[in-house]
Amino acid sequence: MAKFDLNDDSVVVIVGSGAGGGTLGNELAQKGIKVVILEAGPRTELQDFINNEWESFTQLAWTDMRTTSGSWRVAKDFPNLPAWIVKSVGGSTVHWAGASLRFEPYEFHARTAYGNVPGANLLDWPITLEEMEPWYAKAEDRMGVTRTNNIPGLPGNNNFKVLEAGARKVGYKEVHTGRMAINSEPRDGRGACQQIGFCFQGCKSGAKWSTLYSEIPKGEATGKLEVRPNSMVLKIEHDASGKVTGVVYADEAGQMQRQKARVVAVAGNSIESPRLLLNSASGMFPDGLANSSGQVGRNYMRHVTGSVYAAFEKSIHMYRGTTMAGIIRDESRNDPSRGFMGGYEMETLSLGLPFLAAFLNPGAWGRPFTSAMEQYPRMAGMWIVGEDMPQETNRITLDPKAKDKYGLPVASVHYDDHPNDVAMRNHAYKQGAAVYEAVGATVTYPTIPYPSTHNLGTNRMSEKARDGVVDKFGQTHDIKNLFVSDGSQFTTGAACNPTLTIVALAIRQADHIAGAMQRNEI
Amino acid sequence: MREVDRRTKVSRRKFLRGAATAVPTVAVAASVGVSVEDAWAEDATTLSPSTLKTLVKAARDIYPHDFLGDSYYITAVKPWDARAAKDPAVKAMLEDGVRRLDQSARDRFQAAYVDVPWEADRVVLLQGIEQSEFFKKVRGDLVVSLYNQQELWPKFGYEGSSAEYGGYIKRGFNDIDWLPKV
Numbered sequence: 001m002a003k004f005d006l007n008d009d010s011v012v013v014i015v016g017s018g019a020g021g022g023t024l025g026n027e028l029a030q031k032g033i034k035v036v037i038l039e040a041g042p043r044t045e046l047q048d049f050i051n052n053e054w055e056s057f058t059q060l061a062w063t064d065m066r067t068t069s070g071s072w073r074v075a076k077d078f079p080n081l082p083a084w085i086v087k088s089v090g091g092s093t094v095h096w097a098g099a100s101l102r103f104e105p106y107e108f109h110a111r112t113a114y115g116n117v118p119g120a121n122l123l124d125w126p127i128t129l130e131e132m133e134p135w136y137a138k139a140e141d142r143m144g145v146t147r148t149n150n151i152p153g154l155p156g157n158n159n160f161k162v163l164e165a166g167a168r169k170v171g172y173k174e175v176h177t178g179r180m181a182i183n184s185e186p187r188d189g190r191g192a193c194q195q196i197g198f199c200f201q202g203c204k205s206g207a208k209w210s211t212l213y214s215e216i217p218k219g220e221a222t223g224k225l226e227v228r229p230n231s232m233v234l235k236i237e238h239d240a241s242g243k244v245t246g247v248v249y250a251d252e253a254g255q256m257q258r259q260k261a262r263v264v265a266v267a268g269n270s271i272e273s274p275r276l277l278l279n280s281a282s283g284m285f286p287d288g289l290a291n292s293s294g295q296v297g298r299n300y301m302r303h304v305t306g307s308v309y310a311a312f313e314k315s316i317h318m319y320r321g322t323t324m325a326g327i328i329r330d331e332s333r334n335d336p337s338r339g340f341m342g343g344y345e346m347e348t349l350s351l352g353l354p355f356l357a358a359f360l361n362p363g364a365w366g367r368p369f370t371s372a373m374e375q376y377p378r379m380a381g382m383w384i385v386g387e388d389m390p391q392e393t394n395r396i397t398l399d400p401k402a403k404d405k406y407g408l409p410v411a412s413v414h415y416d417d418h419p420n421d422v423a424m425r426n427h428a429y430k431q432g433a434a435v436y437e438a439v440g441a442t443v444t445y446p447t448i449p450y451p452s453t454h455n456l457g458t459n460r461m462s463e464k465a466r467d468g469v470v471d472k473f474g475q476t477h478d479i480k481n482l483f484v485s486d487g488s489q490f491t492t493g494a495a496c497n498p499t500l501t502i503v504a505l506a507i508r509q510a511d512h513i514a515g516a517m518q519r520n521e522i
Numbered sequence: 523m524r525e526v527d528r529r530t531k532v533s534r535r536k537f538l539r540g541a542a543t544a545v546p547t548v549a550v551a552a553s554v555g556v557s558v559e560d561a562w563a564e565d566a567t568t569l570s571p572s573t574l575k576t577l578v579k580a581a582r583d584i585y586p587h588d589f590l591g592d593s594y595y596i597t598a599v600k601p602w603d604a605r606a607a608k609d610p611a612v613k614a615m616l617e618d619g620v621r622r623l624d625q626s627a628r629d630r631f632q633a634a635y636v637d638v639p640w641e642a643d644r645v646v647l648l649q650g651i652e653q654s655e656f657f658k659k660v661r662g663d664l665v666v667s668l669y670n671q672q673e674l675w676p677k678f679g680y681e682g683s684s685a686e687y688g689g690y691i692k693r694g695f696n697d698i699d700w701l702p703k704v
Contacts, residue, residue: 051683054670157690158698165701194689204685314700315523319680321695353680357669365584365661366645373669374587377526377679439701 002226004036009260011036012513013247014267015233015276018091019502020486021267022211023142025227026219027510033517034224036259037216038231038249040268041087044094046213049202053355056201060095062087066271067399070415073448077362082413083302084451085269089229090212092269092453093499095200097324098180098208099347100145101496102136105129106334107342107387110492113334114341119418120389121299125491126463126472135504143181143209143503144188153177154184154193157321159348162312162380162439167328167346169438170431174329178347181209181499182322188214195321197350231257234406236264236280236289236482244289244482250406263481263513263522265474270300270455270488274396275411277459277469290476290484293466296459297396300415301493302452304386304424307349308432309360310441311375318350318380326382331431332495340423343495344386346432351381359450372445380436384428385454387495389418396458454498459488473512474505481522485509524694526679562596568607569616576620577602577660579636583644584661585668587677594674598667602660619656626650 004011012028014021017039025037041062050056061084068075068082075082086092106113109124116122140148147153154177156164167175182203183192193207206213219225230252237258238244246260266273274297278288288296326348333343351359353376361369394416398409417425433444462468465477474489476482485506487498494501516522563571581595606613620635626647627635638644651657668674675682684690 049685051685054666155696157695161696161698161701165704168704169702193691194685195691195695196684196689197695198684205689315525315679316698317523317526317679317681317694320690320693352682353675353678354666354670357665363661367586370586373585373678 001220002034002223004034004226006257006259008034009246010034010262011259012263012265013038013259013261014265014485015247016040016091016267016269016272016486017089017211017216017227018086018267018269018486019093019211019499020506021265022090022093022215023503023506024265024267024485024510025225026211026215027507028514029219029222029224031510031514032222032224033514035219035226036261037225037227038233038247038259039089039091039227039229040232040272041089041229043089043227043229044202046202046204046206049198049204051196051198051201051204053201053352056198060086060088060202065402065404065410067402067410067412068414069412070394072415072417073362074451075415078451081451082415083269083271083455084453085455088212089216089227090210093210094202094212096453096499097199097497098182098322099324099327099497100140100143100179100181100500101345103129103132103494103496103501104332104334107492107494108132110342110387117341117389117420119391120420121392122390123460123462123467123491126461132501132504135508136500138507139500139504142507143500144183145500146178146180146182146184147176148179151187152184154180154182154322154325156326157195158316159318159321159350159380160326162316163326163328163346163348163382163435166435166437166439170435172328172330172435176327177325178327180322180325182325183207190214193322197319197321197323199323232406233268233276234279234408236266236276238282238284238289238479240284242284242479244479263483263517265483265485265513266459267485269486270458271396271411271413273484273486273488274458275398278398279408290459290469290478290482292478293462293468295468298392298394299390299457299460300394300396300413300455301388301390301457301490302415302449303454303456303493304344304384304388304421304428305449305452305454306384306425306429307381307447308384308429308436309379309381309445309447310433310436311372311443312378312380312441315377316380317377319352323350324348324383328435331428338427340420340427342387342420342424344384344424344428345495345497346428346435347383347385349381349383360445360447362448372443375443380441382432382435384425384432385495385497386424386428387493388421390457390460390492391416391418454487454493456487456490456493456498459484460491461489462491474509475512483509483513523697523699526676526681528677528679530673566603568613569603573617573620574599574603576623576635577616579644580623580648580660581664581668583641583648584664586641589677590674594668594671597671598664601667615656615659619651619654619660623647623651
């Protein structure tokens with residue numbers, strides 16, 4: 001196993017080991033480049049995962065202090081838990097559902113396609129779908145996405161069958177068990193899905209792709225990748241010329257360490273990544289690193305989300321099997337006649353009894369609530385994921401008061417729904433209820449967004465340096481050897497789940513970084 | 523379609539009287555259940571039996587499930603005693619909260635909270651204190667301490683952990699049999 005010296009300034013340092021950081025680390029290692037991944041969380045392996053919602057949450061979730069503000073319900077119901085993401089090697093690829101969809105062509109130029117939406121900070125990506133296609137293809141092959149690469153779709157579980165029957169009755173056409181990075185048959189040294197039903201708690205069969213047991217071990221096998229868990233990066237340092245020189249991190253024992261670096265890539269997910277850049281402010285960069293545009297932390301997106309649960313006369317047992325292998329894609333088109341720009345997907349979702357109690361209607365009590373809970377075995381459920389509008393005022397800032405255990409300001413997350421978001425969500429609630437009512441639902445429950453599992457946009461890509469933080473390769477406009485590799489790069493959010501795009505961007509970025517290093521540009 | 527057996531399963535782990543003692547009262551009374559009238563509250567170290575019994579009644583009124591015996595609500599509420607023992611502020615919050623609830627019950631219904639006969643009336647009293655720290659903390663804790671009890675899950679048709687049984691691939695993941703043909 002590789003072990004690089006702290007003073008080795010020829011290494012690439014990657015902050016975070018998730019979809020972006022873990023993929024980038026393996027890609028660079030395969031090309032012979034020395035990589036140190038610094039992961040804030042522990043290395044919890046597949047055999048340690050727990051099929052129990054609250055215990056697993058305690059084991060895997062990022063629960064470091066954060067503060068919130070804005071009109072979103074999350075700020076009221078879960079003021080210190082704006083996001084449900086993972087603090088562990090593998091990042092959020094440990095607990096993700098596996099949905100792996102490509103952007104639509106117009107979703108890469110949302111500003112042109114949607115026009116000027118008042119109050120929204122829309123911008124076209126500096127990439128097109130055409131440019132991304134070969135990288136999407138590589139990512140789908142790497143991750144083993146069903147319905148690509150001759151991989152059969154997963155079989156539909158009870159929850160899916162209800163969705164499918166209702167969808168067909170309502171007239172929807174594009175309904176199937178999804179493009180999922182979950183093996184429907186053994187592939188890439190990992191087994192087939194056992195329909196365990198605890199996808200959100202870490203896949204105990206390894207059927208679901210995760211950088212933890214797919215990318216990282218492959219990278220480590222080259223001898224060029226070293227992963228240091230329990231290593232919280234606190235600051236990125238730079239020299240007098242403005243080039244980054246390394247990072248300071250707190251190690252397992254809480255001791256401060258300095259790892260030198262030739263290149264630094266930030267992939268701590270969209271709340272920690274801008275926080276790190278802001279906390280790295282210096283005399284030369286008083287507003288934080290790579291922030292000449294003022295956009296670091298801004299344009300925070302979390303997708304239009306929500307759920308619809310429904311109760312029926314007879315049993316469904318929706319928790320049996322994959323949590324999210326089921327989709328209706330008809331509403332993911334752009335059709336302003338519905339009253340909003342952009343589109344949304346409808347995906348099956350199930351929660352266990354404990355989480356349903358916590359998230360069905362946070363704060364609710366009494367018989368209206370308990371009579372819903374008693375429908376549990378006769379419930380079906382879906383999750384809505386749609387394109388929310390980037391707004392400059394939706395942003396991550398450094399909290400003026402709260403500090404972490406190292407004395408650094410924690411992240412504060414501000415979010416207000418845009419009217420476009422509200423219109424989309426209301427449409428989706430209506431359509432979701434219609435799907436279930438078409439096959440006999442007696443009650444439907446439109447459910448508000450959970451703490452955000454999709455967090456995007458806070459270090460966005462832009463053609464011009466004044467509009468964003470990074471260029472089309474995730475290279476920061478201001479500092480050539482500083483990159484961003486996670487979903488914070490997203491210029492706009494698109495309707496679909498982000499992971500496939502993050503992985504495709506990381507594979508592409510690795511190519512770019514390797515080339516630039518070879519040409520001694522960085 | 524494979525249904526879930528709703529009957530109470532005896533758990534060797536779960537003791538009402540604390541892990542150290544030998545006799546599992548739940549196991550003995552499995553079919554009868556432990557009720558609010560029993561002596562379980564006498565073992566508390568810090569909160570009075572009457573405070574605990576009021577908390578249990580309020581817990582059921584907050585999350586009423588008529589098919590659940592008192593034992594589940596007692597299990598959910600009991601940990602407050604240990605927390606009150608460790609933190610005087612918690613003790614004060616609970617005792618003060620219960621005292622106010624009882625006062626409002628006497629003012630309105632001339633009875634202590636536990637003696638107000640109709641749930642609907644007790645719910646009105648709870649609505650009166652809904653914004654208090656006491657109510658928010660008790661309810662916020664209850665949503666986990668009640669619904670996270672494994673013995674309770676089968677009663678809601680939830681089966682819990684699955685990987686050790688080979689997942690649901692051979693246990694009915696797609697056995698729904700009442701949908702119209704697609």
